[in-house]
Amino acid sequence: NGDSFLESLLCVCVCVSLFPSCRYALGMEDGTIPDSDITASSAWSDSTEAKHGRLSTGEGDGAWCPAGAVFPSGSEYLQVDLHTLHFLSLVGTQGRHADGHGQEFARSYLLRYSRDGVKWITWKDRWGQEVVSGNENTYDVVLKDLGPPIVARMVRFYPLADRVMSVCLRVELYGCVWNDGLKAYTAPVGHVMHLSGMPVYLNDSTYDGSIEQGMQFGGLGQLCDGVLGGDDFIQTKELRVWPGYDYLGWSREALGQGSVDIEFHFEKTRIFHTMQVHSNNRHTQGVRVFSKVECLFKPSILQPWSSPALTMPVPLEDLKDPSSRPISLPLGGRPAQILRCKFFFADRWLLISEISFFSDFINFLLTHTLSSSSSPPSPWPDFAAVTPRAGLPVAKDDSSNTAILIGCLVGIILLLLAVIAVILWRQYWKKILGKAQGSLSSDELRVHLSVPSDNVVINNTHSYSSRYQRIHTFPDDRDREGEGEYQEPSALLRPRDHRDSFPPTQEEPPPYPGSPPYPSLSPPVSPPLPPSVPHYAEADIVSLQGVSGNNTYAVPALTSSSPGADAAPLPELPRQCLIFKEKLGEGQFGEVHLCEIENPQDLPNLEFPFNVRKGRPLLVAVKILRPDASKNARNDFLKEVKILSRLKDPNIIRLLGVCVSSDPLCMVTEYMECGDLNQYLSHRVLLDKTGPSHNTPTISYPALISMASQIASGMKFLSSLNFVHRDLATRNCGERPIKIADFGMSRNLYAGDYYRIQGRAVLPIRWMAWECILMGKFTTASDVWAFGVTLWEMLSVCQEQPYSNLTDEQVIDNAGEFFRDHGRQVYLSKPAVCPQGLYELMLSCWNRDCKLRPSFAHIHSFLTEDAMNMV
Structure with missing residues (x-):
């Protein structure tokens, strides 16, 4: 009808005219x-700190x-920091003039931006x-058009110089608020038409x-840059770009399916x-344009997809x-935070230049509560009561507004109380720490886990090197960095009702009445090490979070020069070949x-490093990422796949294939069919200790050394x-042949080997x-050390935990x-x-100074050459 036509025309005009005028x-x-x-x-002085970096001031x-x-x-x-997402189309920069006294300016710079304050992206032109x-x-202001534009909340300017020199900078950002609210879309990569x-x-x-794996996710691109492609997709509106630049396009034949799936x-x-x-x-x-669209709606990340899908045919x-x-596709006023739409092919190719949404922001939980309290349950709340349509008068619900106002006031009061409690808590601990700093001697100090913040705080009056005078946060399930932020140590935080736990000396009484003395061991003398013992430096590493939710590996960032960085991609395995056991x-x-x-044998692309007898099934371990896992977990999973594919060694569990073309994401690894090394050894006794036994399986010393060498x-x-x-532990090693794995933390059998911090992190302390x-x-x-x-463990045939007493x-x-080394x-x-x-050799592995511990190359050489001669 005429109203809907005018509404669609207005929306098109807004979409076309928004971006060129978005330069405020x-x-x-x-x-x-x-x-x-x-x-x-950083800042050179208080008078040149960040707040003075304003253009033309x-x-x-x-x-x-x-x-x-x-x-x-x-x-x-x-x-x-703009605090909300903005569409940025222009930036301006200026040097330091200071009434003719300034001499510093930046000849070039980099722009980096972030939508969440965590992931930073370097801007590139078309x-x-x-640069x-x-x-x-x-003194002159230089304006730079951003092509492509940026959707970001935070922006960083990195001044550059062709030589070492001093620079100063003033900046301005130009754009408008990103009212669409779209922060990422996922789509197949575009194809090439000949x-x-x-x-x-058409990428x-x-x-x-x-x-x-042929999918782009976690970002924004040409589908929301405000540039509408023309009738002839070979012609472009930008100069000096390649044919097809204005469109993202897919071939039905190359895609291998009848629709293009895009998630917003x-x-x-x-x-x-x-x-x-x-x-x-x-x-x-x-x-041709698409023949129909089917959309699913997800009101929030934790809620399920709507069912059935909303189908919108297009009359070709x-x-x-x-x-x-x-x-123009009507979405019926449905609520969603995530949309998944299937665009069905009508011909061999589908080309899309821009996708935009006409939507209103609303507090979904509040609306659902208001609507469900006065009407029977339904798949979708009745939003007509709270979302007015254009041109229609809507009665004002005073009681609803009153409830909202009361809720806001209560929230503000609770927030203020929480801030006051935090301030009082900090002041209390500041007094406690100040007293502890002045009253405790170094012999009275103990190191404990800090209850308030999961930190380990060390107070030491001796002057160690700065490498040891640091405080770190414990790595936990949410940690993404190999190490915490260094700080100077403050005073000791001692949990309540905790007793000292070390052997009494002549200078101090037993820790508590009736406590048995612990066995006292004299400090070890480190064995002589070869002159080639390496200096262990902290690598620039990234924590790799496994599917079980624990940090399993810390790995260097992949570069083109990294060993194995050019490894071939892993094969995609059909899901139907995996039979759950x-x-x-x-x-x-x-x-x-x-x-x-x-x-x-029917899967020629399956990578397995051993021969399987014909007719015998192959057992594999399959790590499955939950479909509702966060985007960070999904990214980590794909990163783990990429990195583990590089680990091709006879003594490392191999990654055999993946299933990442659709959810849930899976990785298929070798399975320790003979069990792990801990279970294998714990059911045996040493042949050298007991002699032959017909009732209990035995294992010899040379066999243990061979396993340790592997x-x-x-x-x-x-x-x-x-x-x-x-x-690294026996629970994470497969038996026959020995293969190092990472499944220990995900098995309930070994829950006692991990120490849980404040109900979150688990550590094999x-x-x-x-x-x-x-x-x-x-x-x-x-x-x-591990x-x-x-x-x-191996030489004790896994009969007890380390430090079981x-x-x-x-x-x-x-x-x-x-740490104290007393x-x-x-x-x-x-x-x-x-x-x-x-x-x-074990004692040298436990040397206090990590630089004096042997390398694995030396350990392997020792075990293969010398250990067998010590029996």
Whole structure:
């Protein structure tokens, strides 16, 4: 009808005219952006700090100037936080003039932006160039059009220089509020069309998310940049770009299915009225608009998809004109935070230039409560009561407004009470810490887990090097960095009702009445090490979170020069070939299942490093990511797949294939069919200790050394790639042949081997080096420590836990004794059947100084050459 036509026409006009006019100054120059939202990596002085980096103003000394000289690589930055998503189309920069006294300006700079404050993206122009031309003098303002534009909440300016020099900067941002609320879309990558031998590239060239397995996700690109493609998709509106630039297009044949699936993620729940899709319709070249669209709606991340799907047919008989056009699709006022839409092919190609939404923001939970209280349950709440349509009067519900006002006031009061409680708590602990700093001697200090913040706080009056005088947060399930932020140690935080737990000395009484003395071991003498013992430096590593929700590996960032970085992609396995047998374990983000592949020979692309007899099924372990896992967990899962595909060693569990073409994401690994090493050894006795036995299986000392050598060989391979395992133990080693894995934390059988912090993080503290427990510092040297404990387990045939005579808290206290190095630390005792030379190797693995611990190459050489001669 006429009303709907006018509404659609108005929406199209708004979409077309919005972006060219979205060039308003956002408030650096006029002060709309407050000083608190302008920060920087450093400042040369108080008069050149970040708040003075405002365009065309001369406060302070006239600009923001970083503390040191700027290098060509660029590490200093000026940051502006806009608090909400904005569409940025222009930036302006200026040097420091200061009434003619300034001499500093930036000739070029980088722009980085973020939509969530976590993931930072480097802006690139349409030709892939990152460096932006800056200023030529100290006073002129240089404006830079952002093509493509940016959708971001936070922006950073990184000044650059072709040599080491001092720079200063003033900036302004131009754009408008991003009312659409769209923060990411997921879609298949575009394809290449060949017309008369000329390639037409229909890819999303400005997409700023990730691309894996033919899918792009977690970003925004050309589908929301405001540029509408023309009738002829070969012609472009931008100069000096390739044919097809204005469109994202897919081939039905290349895609292998009859529809293109696109998923849209929004900041918050919205009420969707209309979706506008600008599509090409040049049917003379096999391109037509879609025949229909099916959309599913997800009101929030934790809620299920709507059912059934909303189907919207497109009458193709009315679209005989080959002109490109916007297609208006009514969404019926449904609420959603995530939309998943299938666009069905009508011809060989589907080309889309722009997708926009006509929607309103609404508090979904409040609306659902109001509507459901006065009407029977339904799949969709009645939003007509709270969402007025254009041109229709709506009665005002005073009671609803009163309830909202009361709720807001209560929320504000609770927030103020929480802030006051935090301030009082900080002041209380500040007094306690000040008293402890002045009254406790170093001999009275103990190290404990900090209850308020999960930190380990160390107070030490001796002057160790700054490498040890640090405080780290414990790594937990949500940790994404290998190490915490260094700070100077403050005073001791001691939990209530905790008793000291170390052997009494002549200078101090027993810790508490009736406590038995713990066995006292003299400090070890480190064995002589070869001159080639490496200096362990902390690698630039990234924590890799496994599907079970625990940090399993810490790995270096992949670069083109990284070993194995060019490894071939893993094969996509058909899901129907995986037959479920049993669930092995589960964690925060997924599960580990035992599955069976009946005829592995029928899968020529399956990577398995051993021959399987014909007719015998292959058992595999399958890690499955839950469909409702967060986007970060999904990204980590795909990163884990990419990294584990590099681990091809006889003593490392192999990744055999993946299922990532659809949810749920799966990775298929070898299965430890003979069980793990801990279970294997715990059911045996040492042949050297008991002699032959007809009732109990035995194992010989040479067999143990051979197994230990295989573990050292696998760890040598990991350390050569600068990988840090972080949970090496017999429970994480497969038996026959020995293969290092990472399933220990996801199995309930070994729950007692992990210490839980405040109900969140689980840590294998009995295998962890002291610097891991106290500072969260994980390196290859800490893996060497864990190998020493693993070797002790093996020579004790896994009959008891390490430090079985100490509680978990006492193990943590023992780490503090290693830190203080007063000779009171407790070491694992020598196993019954263990030569002195091999025990000295263990002790060297537990050296307080991580630089003096042996390398895995040395350990492997020792076990293969020398240990067998010590029996």
